[in-house]
Amino acid sequence: MEKSNMYPNVPEQLQEMPPTAPPTYDASQTSGPTTVILQQPIPAAAFGPRPQIAVCPNCGERNLTEVKYENSNKTHLACLILCLVGLWCCCCIPYCVDSLKNANHYCQKCHNFLGVYNK
Ligand SMILES: [Zn+2]
Structure with a gap:
């Protein structure tokens, strides 16, 4: 008897919602995306200056990484220091030294x- 009385007394807010979406099902949907947010790419600190085994999050391939060296702030700084001490002819050397560059995997x-x- 009580259950049949509750249904007609539904508040106006619930009456606007379609009857096919009960509140319990809606609560389980909202808890789903919060766990997905925890997915993060491989931390950059895990990479070294040389090619290494890593799992690609894009294709799932586990292979040696391909490393491309890129000029970092230290590269430009080393060039600037060489210029300041008068070694103009040597100021391009840092751009040829991979150990002074960032390693992109x-x-x-x-x-x-x-x-x-990052160096
Ligand atoms: Zn890949």
Whole structure:
């Protein structure tokens, strides 16, 4: 008897909602995306200056990374220091030394950017 009385006494807010969407089902939907947010790419700190084994989040391939060296702030700083001490002829040397550059790691299969090693 009580259940049949509750149905006609539904507040106006619930009456606007379609009857096919009960509140319990709606609550389970909202809890889903919050766990998905926890997905994060591979931390950049895990990469070193040389190619290494890594799992690509894009294609799932586990392979050696492809490393491309890129000029970092230290590269420009080393060039500036060489210029300031008068070694003009040597100021381009830092741009030829990989150890003064950042190492960008890419997937060998799909060339997706995986992370960077900052000098
Ligand atoms: Zn890949």
